[in-house]
Amino acid sequence: MxxxxxxxxxxxMYGKNTRPALNxxxxxxNRGRIIGLLGPNGSGKTTLIKLANGLLAPTSGGIWIxxxxxxxxxxxxxxxxxxxxYLNMGMTVNEAIRYFRxxxxxxxxxxxxxxxxxxxxxxxxxxxSLSKGTKEKVQLILVMSRNAQLYVLDEPIxxxxxxxxxxxxxxxxxxxxxxxxxxxxxxLIADVETIxxxxxxxxxxxxxLHASVDAIRExxxxxxxALFREVFRC
Amino acid sequence: MxxxxxxxxxxxxxxxxxxxxxIICGRYKPGDKLKSVREMAAEAAxxxxxxQKAFAELERTGLIYTQRTAxxxxxxxxxxxxxxxxxxxxxxxxxxMKAMSEMGYTREEVMVLMERDREKSxxxxxxxxxxxxxxxxxxxxxxxxxxxxxxxxxxEMDL
Numbered sequence: 001m002x003x004x005x006x007x008x009x010x011x012x013m014y015g016k017n018t019r020p021a022l023n024x025x026x027x028x029x030n031r032g033r034i035i036g037l038l039g040p041n042g043s044g045k046t047t048l049i050k051l052a053n054g055l056l057a058p059t060s061g062g063i064w065i066x067x068x069x070x071x072x073x074x075x076x077x078x079x080x081x082x083x084x085x086y087l088n089m090g091m092t093v094n095e096a097i098r099y100f101r102x103x104x105x106x107x108x109x110x111x112x113x114x115x116x117x118x119x120x121x122x123x124x125x126x127x128x129s130l131s132k133g134t135k136e137k138v139q140l141i142l143v144m145s146r147n148a149q150l151y152v153l154d155e156p157i158x159x160x161x162x163x164x165x166x167x168x169x170x171x172x173x174x175x176x177x178x179x180x181x182x183x184x185x186x187x188l189i190a191d192v193e194t195i196x197x198x199x200x201x202x203x204x205x206x207x208x209l210h211a212s213v214d215a216i217r218e219x220x221x222x223x224x225x226a227l228f229r230e231v232f233r234c
Numbered sequence: 235m236x237x238x239x240x241x242x243x244x245x246x247x248x249x250x251x252x253x254x255x256x257i258i259c260g261r262y263k264p265g266d267k268l269k270s271v272r273e274m275a276a277e278a279a280x281x282x283x284x285x286q287k288a289f290a291e292l293e294r295t296g297l298i299y300t301q302r303t304a305x306x307x308x309x310x311x312x313x314x315x316x317x318x319x320x321x322x323x324x325x326x327x328x329x330x331m332k333a334m335s336e337m338g339y340t341r342e343e344v345m346v347l348m349e350r351d352r353e354k355s356x357x358x359x360x361x362x363x364x365x366x367x368x369x370x371x372x373x374x375x376x377x378x379x380x381x382x383x384x385x386x387x388x389x390e391m392d393l
Contacts, residue, residue: 034281166279173276194245194280214244214284223241 002067004150004181005029005052009061012047012205021047023205024061031149032178034195036213036224037185039202040232045185046083048202049154052183053080065150076106079148081140081156089128093121093138106147115141115171119164133160140168144175151182157191169195189225199224201231237278245280249288257297257308258319268298268306 010025022044029035037045050056051063054070065074087096093116101107116123119137127135136159143151151172157165165188172182173195186192193213201209208231209216216224239248256262268274271289275282289306292298296314300306309315334344 032283169279170276173279173282174272194239194278197281197283213281214246217242217244221242226241 001031003028004031004066005183006064006067007048007061008064010048010051010058010063011060012044012051012056013059020059020205022051025205025207027200027207027210029181029183029200031181033197034172034182034184036189036192036196036199037183037202038187038189038199038224038228043202044205045202046154047205049080049152049183049185052150052152053078076104077149079104079143079146079151081143081151081153083154085135085139087127087139090126092126093123096127096138096142097123100142100145104146108145108147111175112141112145115145119167133164136160137164137168140171144171147177149177149180151180153182153184155186156184157186157188165191189228190223193224196224201228203232237280239280246284246287246291249278249280249284250291253288253292254297254318254322257292257315258322262308264308264310264312264315266308267304268308270305 005027006029007025007027010022010027011020012022013020025044025048037048039045047056051058052065052070054075063070066077068074087099091099097109097112100112101109113123116138119141121130121134121138121141127138130138136156140153140156143153157168160168169192172184184192184196196213198210198212199216200207213224216227220227222230237252239245253262262268268289269277271282271286274289275285278285289298293300293306295318296311297309297318298306299309331341331344335341339347
């Protein structure tokens with residue numbers, strides 16, 4: 001099977017004489033996996049995610065999704081949860097759902113309403129009237145209700161309470177289609193560790209480790225969380 | 235009991251162990267249909283691929299089997315389950331013996347300690363019986379006292 005995402009010698013610099021945010025990254029992500037994108041602040045996680053969604057252009061090298069360069073065609077198969085919201089806060093939840101339905105042909109309206117119900121979110125509420133955590137839940141519901149091939153979630157569980165976190169992780173496990181890949185960037189490694197197939201550690205814009213969670217546990221006799229704390233000790 | 239995973243060992247290994255344990259202790263009974271990989275993965279909050287791998291391992295050992303369309307089932311071979319139960323019991327004993335030998339005990343000394351432990355727990359059982367009897371006697375005495383409660387109350391009110 002061809003990789004769902006591939007970076008070849010991918011470099012991104014934000015200014016001429018600055019340290020690269022991503023430095024000659026070579027990375028292949030396979031289909032049907034849940035993958036953690038881990039690294040300390042400023043390691044290049046969000047830069048990589050933005051490149052995958054065409055919000056930034058590479059300085060050199062390239063990034064391919066489903067063997068196509070990032071563009072209109074790849075947007076169609078990538079469902080992206082950005083770090084910050086792009087939704088108009090004046091919209092109601094119902095309106096946001098309609099907006100997604102009109103925009104994405106793979107959007108499953110029933111799935112979205114089902115999840116809203118399970119999390120006790122009122123669909124007639126305006127987004128701006130919702131708490132920070134509930135806003136995050138709504139956005140994640142919208143993103144997970146698409147039938148995408150690649151889900152890219154930038155810090156999806158940072159702001160929600162532990163019970164909702166469990167529900168969201170459960171949703172990720174049960175909802176993504178078997179051949180889809182979920183890429184999750186997060187600092188909350190211990191919370192997501194058991195649901196991940198593999199992890200990618202970034203440091204100073206370079207991939208320092210790409211391995212399966214169980215291989216890491218086997219080799220190091222410790223959790224990914226513990227290894228992360230060791231590798232990135234300040 | 236839910237699914238609890240230790241931090242320092244592969245999740246796959248722990249899943250295999252816990253699934254085995256659930257079969258051995260009869261939580262999943264011979265011939266029971268198991269939930270789908272997805273459902274089990276969600277229940278245990280683990281990656282579906284890891285759950286799939288654990289199922290494959292149990293299938294390899296014969297503890298579960300797949301019927302092409304109907305799903306996965308626990309084996310009906312109770313002898314096999316018994317064999318596994320004993321094998322795991324022996325493993326646990328070995329672990330225990332290893333811990334003991336690290337503390338400097340010989341096998342014989344461990345057996346003496348086990349014998350002492352057995353006597354202790356026997357004594358504890360007898361003690362439990364005795365206290366239960368004593369409580370019963372106490373309750374009987376209270377019943378007797380309650381035969382004349384008014385007197386005591388009257389005395390208090392005088393104060």
